Amino acid sequence: MFNLITTRIVVMGAALALSELACAAGPYALVTGRRDPRIIVVDISQAIDPANNGTQKAVISRVRISPDVPAIEPSRYDAKYIGVTRIPAQALPNNVILGPNGKAYVSDHAGVSRPVDVESGMPHGYPGAMTVLDVMKTIDPANNNTTNAIDAIYYSGGFGPAGIIVTPDGKYAMIANSEGAGNEDGANEIGIINLGTKRLERVVSLARGTGGHTPQTEGHSCDQIYLNPAIVPHISPDPNWGCFSDPNGLAYTPRHGGYVFSANEGTHDISVINVAKAVSGAADWETFRFPVERGPWAIVTSPDGRLVAVTDRDNDENDEPGQFISLIDVDKAISKSPKAEIRRVLVGTDDPQGQSHPFSLAFTPDGTRIVVANDLAANLSVVDVKKAVAGDAHPEIARIPLQLPPGTASGSKPRTRAVSVTPDGRYAVVAGGEPNVRAGGTMWVVDLEQLKVAGTVTGIGNEPYLLAIVPADK
Numbered sequence: 001m002f003n004l005i006t007t008r009i010v011v012m013g014a015a016l017a018l019s020e021l022a023c024a025a026g027p028y029a030l031v032t033g034r035r036d037p038r039i040i041v042v043d044i045s046q047a048i049d050p051a052n053n054g055t056q057k058a059v060i061s062r063v064r065i066s067p068d069v070p071a072i073e074p075s076r077y078d079a080k081y082i083g084v085t086r087i088p089a090q091a092l093p094n095n096v097i098l099g100p101n102g103k104a105y106v107s108d109h110a111g112v113s114r115p116v117d118v119e120s121g122m123p124h125g126y127p128g129a130m131t132v133l134d135v136m137k138t139i140d141p142a143n144n145n146t147t148n149a150i151d152a153i154y155y156s157g158g159f160g161p162a163g164i165i166v167t168p169d170g171k172y173a174m175i176a177n178s179e180g181a182g183n184e185d186g187a188n189e190i191g192i193i194n195l196g197t198k199r200l201e202r203v204v205s206l207a208r209g210t211g212g213h214t215p216q217t218e219g220h221s222c223d224q225i226y227l228n229p230a231i232v233p234h235i236s237p238d239p240n241w242g243c244f245s246d247p248n249g250l251a252y253t254p255r256h257g258g259y260v261f262s263a264n265e266g267t268h269d270i271s272v273i274n275v276a277k278a279v280s281g282a283a284d285w286e287t288f289r290f291p292v293e294r295g296p297w298a299i300v301t302s303p304d305g306r307l308v309a310v311t312d313r314d315n316d317e318n319d320e321p322g323q324f325i326s327l328i329d330v331d332k333a334i335s336k337s338p339k340a341e342i343r344r345v346l347v348g349t350d351d352p353q354g355q356s357h358p359f360s361l362a363f364t365p366d367g368t369r370i371v372v373a374n375d376l377a378a379n380l381s382v383v384d385v386k387k388a389v390a391g392d393a394h395p396e397i398a399r400i401p402l403q404l405p406p407g408t409a410s411g412s413k414p415r416t417r418a419v420s421v422t423p424d425g426r427y428a429v430v431a432g433g434e435p436n437v438r439a440g441g442t443m444w445v446v447d448l449e450q451l452k453v454a455g456t457v458t459g460i461g462n463e464p465y466l467l468a469i470v471p472a473d474k
Helices: 222-227 275-280 330-334 385-390
Strands: 006-012 028-032 038-043 059-064 093-098 103-108 127-134 150-166 172-179 189-194 199-205 247-253 259-264 269-274 286-291 296-301 307-315 320-329 341-346 358-363 369-374 379-384 396-401 416-421 427-432 442-447 452-458 467-470
Touching (some): 028 093, 028 416, 093 150, 189 275, 259 275, 259 330, 269 275, 269 296, 269 330, 286 330, 296 358, 307 330, 320 330, 320 358, 341 385, 369 416, 416 467
Parallel strands (some): 247 296, 358 416
Antiparallel strands (some): 028 467, 093 103, 103 127, 172 189, 189 199, 247 259, 259 269, 269 286, 320 341
């Protein structure tokens, strides 16, 4: 799973605009290092300089999102030591978004874990955290490999968080917890953090699922799973997935007073959330839920707030990768229309049964295009929004292959996951990489006018997931 998300998740989640931030030069990409507990800062203008292509020269800083792990016995990592304020944490950053007031918000998928756990291939089911970074300190090379940019660290209210949104007034953050205690499945929780009082104010729970697409096996009905944590699916694939929403990406729209859309990977659907009611603790905060093709993961809102786009990533019941993104009419969803999903667009492949595995996506600033990072297909799709909404048979107007630079470990794959678009709409920034591979992750800068790669950067974390872009100094 994630992550956020953007969020972008998320992701794994949706990123809010960073307005009126005065920063030097840039623009900069903030890339989650994931198994590397840092945010990698890349100067995009340096990344497209041919002299830097295929090198780490455009990386200007790598900032920690948590303190170092102390040398203590593994036996101490039990239930009474899991609060993020009790012991320093080995982080697993998987989503970063920009919010108001010059802050960046990072979801820490494994807020308290040992490095050996994170590196083992099962970095799931750990208590989660959200780290708040000061953007100016983050992009300052003087803070390389330090914790100096950290403004605050919050408990996420659950396990394995991903998507994050911050309300436009900067008062609240919502973070989706995508996993259960010790398991990749088992979550319904969204944490609500009061950024003014600096505390986790409440944890709200999405409605439970009824079993997903595949029938439950004997002895594993949703009612039985709810009552017995020991039989909650541990790791995907598992046919008994589908009882928990496992929310990943979150996307915010200001329409009708402010709503959030949650990409529920576990139940193959989207939740519509009234933000004011969720923040106040009202019982009817989850107002509607509707299905999408499979395993929604990353989710974003169009610049005008009228559309939401989501990746139908994969099915945790049988591990089948997805091939589509879904387009959602925000007003229809808020009005509880069963026709809220207005289009499914095949991306990354010409085969409706193919395995493109769309991971994350982003709108261009003018809202006319959507770019999609296709993990298994190792390419970037460009979708014409007007054609997609109108029902055109071929709304994917470009498909750009993304290759690893020379020197990458033999047999490794791009695993293109993260994508965002520069504020001028000229470039898409993509990142990806397999876990624990020599030379680490890669970042590609794609020219959206010429529809080709303009530069690559190496040494980008360890299996990077999502990213955000800090605008250039005006």
